[in-house]
Amino acid sequence: xxxxxxxLGRMGLxxxxxxxxxxxxxxxxxxxxxxxADALARGARAAPTPAALAEAADVLLMCLLDARAVEEVxxxxxxxxxxxxxxxxxxxxxxxxxxATRAFAARLAAANGxxxxxxxxxxxxxxxxxxxxxxxxxxxxxxxxxxxxxxEAYGSNITRMGPVGAGQATKLCNxxxxxxxxxxTAEAVxxxxxxxxxxxxxxxxxxxxxxxSRPFQTWAPRMVHGWDEPLAAANLLLKDVDAALALARxxxxxxxxxxxxxxxxxxxxxxxxxxxxPAAIVKLYS
Amino acid sequence: xxxxxxxLGRMGLxxxxxxxxxxxxxxxxxxxxxxxADALARGARAAPTPAALAEAADVLLMCLLDARAVEEVxxxxxxxxxxxxxxxxxxxxxxxxxxATRAFAARLAAANGxxxxxxxxxxxxxxxxxxxxxxxxxxxxxxxxxxxxxxEAYGSNITRMGPVGAGQATKLCNxxxxxxxxxxTAEAVxxxxxxxxxxxxxxxxxxxxxxxSRPFQTWAPRMVHGWDEPLAAANLLLKDVDAALALARxxxxxxxxxxxxxxxxxxxxxxxxxxxxPAAIVKLYS
Numbered sequence: 001x002x003x004x005x006x007x008l009g010r011m012g013l014x015x016x017x018x019x020x021x022x023x024x025x026x027x028x029x030x031x032x033x034x035x036x037a038d039a040l041a042r043g044a045r046a047a048p049t050p051a052a053l054a055e056a057a058d059v060l061l062m063c064l065l066d067a068r069a070v071e072e073v074x075x076x077x078x079x080x081x082x083x084x085x086x087x088x089x090x091x092x093x094x095x096x097x098x099x100a101t102r103a104f105a106a107r108l109a110a111a112n113g114x115x116x117x118x119x120x121x122x123x124x125x126x127x128x129x130x131x132x133x134x135x136x137x138x139x140x141x142x143x144x145x146x147x148x149x150x151x152e153a154y155g156s157n158i159t160r161m162g163p164v165g166a167g168q169a170t171k172l173c174n175x176x177x178x179x180x181x182x183x184x185t186a187e188a189v190x191x192x193x194x195x196x197x198x199x200x201x202x203x204x205x206x207x208x209x210x211x212x213s214r215p216f217q218t219w220a221p222r223m224v225h226g227w228d229e230p231l232a233a234a235n236l237l238l239k240d241v242d243a244a245l246a247l248a249r250x251x252x253x254x255x256x257x258x259x260x261x262x263x264x265x266x267x268x269x270x271x272x273x274x275x276x277x278p279a280a281i282v283k284l285y286s
Numbered sequence: 287x288x289x290x291x292x293x294l295g296r297m298g299l300x301x302x303x304x305x306x307x308x309x310x311x312x313x314x315x316x317x318x319x320x321x322x323a324d325a326l327a328r329g330a331r332a333a334p335t336p337a338a339l340a341e342a343a344d345v346l347l348m349c350l351l352d353a354r355a356v357e358e359v360x361x362x363x364x365x366x367x368x369x370x371x372x373x374x375x376x377x378x379x380x381x382x383x384x385x386a387t388r389a390f391a392a393r394l395a396a397a398n399g400x401x402x403x404x405x406x407x408x409x410x411x412x413x414x415x416x417x418x419x420x421x422x423x424x425x426x427x428x429x430x431x432x433x434x435x436x437x438e439a440y441g442s443n444i445t446r447m448g449p450v451g452a453g454q455a456t457k458l459c460n461x462x463x464x465x466x467x468x469x470x471t472a473e474a475v476x477x478x479x480x481x482x483x484x485x486x487x488x489x490x491x492x493x494x495x496x497x498x499s500r501p502f503q504t505w506a507p508r509m510v511h512g513w514d515e516p517l518a519a520a521n522l523l524l525k526d527v528d529a530a531l532a533l534a535r536x537x538x539x540x541x542x543x544x545x546x547x548x549x550x551x552x553x554x555x556x557x558x559x560x561x562x563x564p565a566a567i568v569k570l571y572s
Contacts, residue, residue, distance in 0.1 A: 159491035169481035173474040177497035188459040195455035205445035211463035213499040
């Protein structure tokens with residue numbers, strides 16, 4: 001099976017290298033061709049346009065920044081939609097809204113018959129490098145089954161969640177939990193400090209218990225001691241919580257806890273800290 | 287060193303048995319003496335009153351239900367406060383408010399000179415049985431150091447958090463995180479269901495990622511599939527979140543996310559579901 005990979009950025013490059021290491025034949029395309037060098041050196045072949053890559057591949061994997069980039073690469077000039085698509089599959093690793101995903105999938109099917117699987121990931125660059133990404137699939141069962149053995153090159157936890165868009169909706173479920181955990185971690189840290197507790201000892205004291213989680217262990221120390229490099233931007237969480245709330249609102253579902261968390265991150269943004277590490281949310285409580 | 291254990295209930299009995307298994311000499315007291323049978327069969331000696339137990343022990347360990355029970359056993363008729371207390375230590379495993387704890391500690395010190403360490407636990411009956419409890423200590427450093435090797439009989443993660451009351455405040459930090467995680471798990475489950483996602487696959491899909499936690503893995507399946515036996519009562523979480531908010535309010539610290547979570551659990555109580563498993567919170571979103 002011939003693979004194509006579009007978008008060899010911080011995530012896409014290590015994912016592509018893992019496909020190559022498994023012996024897959026991979027055609028690659030990137031907006032900035034300079035970023036192809038590492039993949040070409042390991043045996044990938046460069047395609048001049050997304051359409052040319054789609055001609056040369058049976059399964060396309062795409063790791064782009066956002067919905068705008070996806071739309072341009074799929075439907076723009078020399079886009080994937082202009083290549084023959086029958087019997088072919090496009091796997092989209094971007095995190096974009098479920099309704100945008102469903103619209104893209106329908107538009108591509110109408111254009112050239114290509115199938116769509118949404119496959120947002122969780123686990124970051126480290127997960128892409130060591131092949132431990134969680135991948136949440138949305139698409140027809142047969143299409144997801146076809147993608148799965150390929151995705152095992154970089155994903156250790158691959159789960160089909162439902163039809164097209166269900167992967168994206170699952171990622172939004174993931175994100176409201178993460179954002180809320182960070183917000184309540186800030187409240188717990190400030191409560192501890194206010195009550196005369198050694199807040200620096202909280203991660204150790206709560207380790208392994210019901211209050212423990214990766215966000216808690218990651219961000220509680222940053223909230224207590226500060227940080228040098230941001231691990232993420234607070235506004236990326238705000239964007240995801242906004243998308244989750246839009247999805248819920250469209251279905252008439254109120255999510256009051258997520259709404260309150262959204263207000264905290266929005267306030268952080270208003271205060272000019274949107275680009276800061278999410279740990280900055282603790283400053284709202286001073 | 288002579289130990290005394292008061293309160294051999296669902297938690298206290300397995301804790302006492304682990305002390306006996308380590309070879310400690312343990313005097314025991316319980317309101318209902320019938321519950322002493324197992325401990326007596328393993329070599330514990332029964333004391334007729336808390337005061338008599340305090341006479342016969344150097345370090346007292348107490349695992350009672352709530353502040354009212356603690357007050358009665360310490361300061362009531364034949365209570366611990368009526369025994370000589372100089373050079374002795376009382377370790378309180380109950381979860382009660384930090385200010386009540388500080389008042390009890392001061393009152394006991396004035397009555398007979400006995401030292402107080404608050405030592406609320408996390409990990410439930412299973413943790414008490416297998417010796418994996420997390421124990422959060424509040425008290426003078428020397429008193430906590432004296433308690434630690436004893437507590438290692440049933441605690442695998444024992445952390446001093448500060449002076450008397452700091453253990454209790456830490457437990458409240460733990461509880462606002464647990465209650466919030468359960469509430470946002472309900473919102474994520476309902477968002478998934480509303481968006482056409484297979485919510486039953488959420489625990490597997492998010493396992494090991496940043497949205498994962500023990501409450502998520504415990505309660506998401508109950509929210510999707512229902513439950514037979516309650517693991518806990520929703521109102522116990524409400525009580526703890528209330529105590530945390532009272533502590534924060536007294537210090538002028540607003541905790542808006544925890545406040546919103548409190549409103550969810552209070553609404554559940556108003557609807558007559560306070561004694562239900564916390565998973566019942568998902569019903570608020572239907």
